[in-house]
Amino acid sequence: MDAGLFAQYVMNGLMLGMMYALVAVGFTLFFGVLDVIKFSHGDVLTVGAFVALAGYAGLRTLGISSNWLELVVMLVLATLAMAFLGMLIARYLVMPLRAAPALNTLLITLMLGTVLRESVRLFYPQGANPKPFPALLPRASLDLGEFNLRLDNVLMLGAGVLVIVGLQYLLNRTRLGLAIRAVAQDEETARTMGINFTAIVLVTFAIGSGLAAFAGIMNGLYYNEINFGIGLYLGVIGFSAAIIGGLGSIYGAILGGFLFAGLQTVGTVLLPFASAYKDVFAFAVVIAIMAWRPTGLIREKISERV
Amino acid sequence: MRQKPQASLWSGAIALAVATIYLIVLLGAERQAVIIALLIAGIAAVTAGAWLGLFTSVSASFADHEDALGASTIISALAVAAYFYDNHFVLLLVITVLLYSVATLGLNVQFGYAGVLNFAGASFFGIGAYTSAILNDYTAVPHLLVLLIGGLLAALAGSLLLLPVLRTRGHYAAVVTIAFALLFKTFLEVNDVLGGPQGMQVKGMKILGWSFNDNIEIGKLSLSFYMNYLVVSLLLLVGAFVMVRRLERSWIGLNLDALRLDETAANCFGLDVARWKITAFLIGNFLIGIAGALFGMVGGFVAPNNYTFADSLIFVSILLLGGIGNPWGLVIATIIVVVVPEKLQTIQEYRFLLYALMVIAVLLFRPQGLLPRPVRRYFPGWRPWAT
């Protein structure tokens, strides 16, 4: 394989990894804070992307044509909207079910995911079909030998890295982050320390859901289209990436995301007939990884008193 | 020693009769306005009945006289079928209810008893259906045997999928089965050998030369060919129902409950958790596969679009609505979930959305479902005699 093609695959892998990592981090945040698997996370991503698209359509009708302005507005709109949605979900669906068996939370978020997904499919104009997503990033590219390095990809990767670094900073260097980590560690102790448990949970869900919106827009920009099923797909993969990395660990989630993307890219290289089977392969990898290491490469933190 | 008197047979029998008549009227109604009115009336009647405490007496009646009332239910199913003897649409609907009930009974064994999550129920249903398609078209395997093979293949696929995650917590089984559900549908769409997105035709059932796809002529009456399938489906449901009942009312049912509720303690009392989870999963998938195989023959064709993740969630919704672990609740929920969108054509397209909302409501306000599962009674009507 020549260097140019190789570099292209690496870039694809990095982009995929970034998206999976962003979704995986969300899952791990929710699990860490509330011990819940929020299966609707992927579908929140879908809604975020469609909200952004609707925002774009709205801006267009208002006659605004500046790409950067559109992009900024879409980002802000989608992120805030999804953060709000995340808080609603936490407040009205997840927290009331804390006393019930964990299974019920899993089921209710799974069903919520369906509600979100179906709502997009049914109520967004022609939501059942893939919708083109505007290419808002500069189309410049640099030719490095045989590899065509696209500026928009670099920008997205950079943005993704910034977001992750920002999240790490938030969690490790701010008081809010400290509170979140305290709650993730031990609810009782956190409460006795004076931390407002509910508020922290809501904030965490807001952050995670905002991340999903960001990932959704990134997905749209990269593939130049979105469809109502994209969240389910990314959700399953993101969730397994989070599991591989050990649920509850941010680093693990990021690692898992990139690991998964790496596996998928390698697979696409080794099985060239596979372009139609690309998705099948992705799911098969999920199953295989679960089979090999159900509890993740880094063990999930379970404490059960006997 | 004080003995609780046996509940009356009558409340159960009357409830059954009323339900049968209601169902016949609903199934026969054509105009949307009439159907909506009937549904509203039905909901009102049920709510009133619950408020008046009628359901406790009906449940007790069914609990103590299960054999008699079970037989009566079979008769009432046949009565419904006989009433619509030449109505293809209604008979197909009834068959769908019967076979979906079998599949959901299988899911109940996995989920309701053993606590093993399975979000790929429709995929295993599809494995059974595609087995029918392939074996009926390309081989001369007798069709009853095809059903069996469909069940076995579904069980085999399930065991391969689940083996690795049996020792882990619920959400791992959830991811694996969701991934499989997505994989299955995509694979079928992409794979041309199995017909691709258009799917495959399935040759109708034939037993000993009797073709199931021909209308039955009795004198001047012409019965819809679906009657053939209906009888077989009913037999299958009765068989599955009795087996699942017995399973629950046995030491095996107790084992499954024990391991679902507390694996650690179950282990300390000698229970082989892995073995029983696998057994439950195999039995469940076997039922799902057989039902799918038969359904494939009934419908005459199979296509990937019928076996999606959303369809798997329909099975799960039935289970949650009916009351996890309660086979009677399950059948009632299947009737509701299958019949209502078919009759109310306007909501057909919204059914996935509506069922998801319904399950959310159930989980928030009545997690035990329509008919909560009662405490295990190994032999209905059995009373301990003081020694």
Added chain:
Amino acid sequence: MGNMSDMVGALLEARSLSKHFGGVLALDELNLSVARDEIVGLIGPNGSGKTTFFNVITGIYSADAGQVRFDGADVTNASGRAVYQAGISRTFQHSRLSLPLSIFDNIMIGNHKRLNQGLWFNLVRRDDFRREFEEGYAAARALVEVFEPALADRLFEPIAGLAMIDRRRIEICRALIGAPKLLLLDEPSAGMTHEETAELMNDILLVRDRNKNLSIIIVEHEMGVIERITDRCVVLNFGRKIAEGPYRAVAADPQVQEAYLGAA
């Protein structure tokens, strides 16, 4: 005449048993033995390793070092199931009963090894199953009658509706129905009044008198109980045995007093 246990050999023998969790040493080369037909009290301050010891014996945790022998066989790191089959049964500190299930169901869980688990038997041979069911009912009822006669008529009610003390009684019935050789009781009297505790201990002694072949290790914080029913005591502190002997002797031991109350 020497002690019976010297001649016949110990029923349970743990040697140099060690277990750590991360940096914490929960069991520190513990040596503990129980003779046949003996009631041993296991005491010590919170966190001294008593429940950990039970968990290691019953296969919930695996020991990092050491050996366990039971009834002549090596059961070191044997699975929970194997330990149960060998004849060790237990209750749990945080009562682990299946709340939605009936009293009868919960007790029968403890009877697992004596019930026919075959698919054919359970699904097809219903008359034979019925007979086994009725035998099980009689046995469960007989046990429950010892502890709380009022419950004997209510065997098919869900556990969820019972008071805490009744739940503990049922948990003990569950542990006893399989006719174990060694019963591990983990703080059976937690949450009970003095009278209830006394009653419970009487019932346990009654059952033990009927089964000549039953040894018991009981973890307790109520010293009155320990004094009354145990033949001897073992005191743990930080996972180590610091004293052993009849209760009076052990209670007077300055090391034991220091462990509980802190250095004077």
